[in-house]
Amino acid sequence: QKEVEQNSGPLSVPEGAIASLNCTYSDRVSQSFFWYRQYSGKSPELIMSIYSNGDKEDGRFTAQLNKASQYVSLLIRDSQPSDSATYLCAVAGYSTLTFGKGTMLLVSP
Amino acid sequence: KAGVTQTPRYLIKTRGQQVTLSCSPISGHRSVSWYQQTPGQGLQFLFEYFSETQRNKGNFPGRFSGRQFSNSRSEMNVSTLELGDSALYLCASSPAGHTGSSEAFFGQGTRLTVV
8 A cells, every 4th residue: 555644734834934844655666746735625736746866946845855765855945824735745656646644834924 | 728627616415316526627638537535534546537448446435436538528426425425526637648647737626515
């Protein structure tokens, strides 16, 4: 059974700080990893994808992947109150995504 | 480019009834996946269709079924509804080829309440 683990939070950070969200996965052969943001009452929105070891940056977001440690992370720089949401880590398998249960991020003004 | 469209947005059904949900993927996307989201279990995979063929199925009872049409639109059906089927049902669209590893985009979901 493929598993994706995330700390449920909430992770509380002040406005302007760096938020660090972490995810571990069990399937060693996984090759594709995604971060989704989900606001309360809304559907998940894709914010980052990463396929290779190392860092991938997109604006204020940086995804980090370490396949040897089976670890994916998302850094949000200069956090804003509008970043307050649940962040879902997803790992691709054959024609499916396995999701973690998400980490709730709260950014206080 | 239009996003993923799910209809209806909200449904209230009675135990024992059946329900059909619809999903229109992003134009050009041939893969449609369905997920159930509940507060306790999170997002759970139901099934995935590609070019009208079910390629993968999650661990749900046979009351949950789906299909995909030649225009890539998909429907899922739940028969003999139970209270525990109350959830947000999400459809995801992807251009995914044989590996299913490309990015998936979600519709707004259908909120099903079974009473």
